Amino acid sequence: MRIDKEKNRIKQELKRLFKSMDFICDNYLTTKEDVPEKDIEAFADIYQQLGVAWEFLGLQCRHWDGYRRTRDKKEACKICGKIRGTDEMHILLPKNGHKKVGRKQRPSSKKTFRNKKEATILDDTINFHGARLNVDVHNSYKSKLFGSKHEINIAAERTVKLTERGIECYLDEHLIYIKMGKIDKKGKKEYGGFPWELRKKDLKNFPVIFDFDENHRFLGLTILK
């Protein structure tokens, strides 16, 4: 029922829009009568703006009635006229409720590509209510990291990076890494180690709580800030 209502609304709005576009076209853009040059420009502009409205209305269309063949052997939606399989320039999201952008992608090839650009499947970022989220999915590629002369192979990977209040949380297939904001590192060395490698006195500097079950299986951790 809700879908029928939505479909009818879109159909109606598109009908009105197409009527307006035809009106402008027939009366001002293709007319043989004298229309001042200035007016033609203004109406051509209006026509363009209606084209933008068409694009946005088309984003709401779910192409419920299927497609019809066009003269150039493409398939166009019977409702909005959008050509099947063309890339959309915008994404339409509902203001309330669950928002979904894209689908989950993973590396897609066993091949090693010449560079990151060729290996990239997706590298996209969204700033969502102040939090920054980046998803980077790429196949394996060759790289000259750290200015070295030798090429190394960068593994195929799907990485997700969330940044909030300067803290970066980075996830890929093999590790989860959290970087605690901007720490003044000038001239200071960085170290890393497992907890059992550190002295108890040094461990006390780290505000980390480990979660575990009765078998001391690792369940998670909390970092206090």
Ligand SMILES: [Zn+2]
């Ligand atoms: Zn459609």
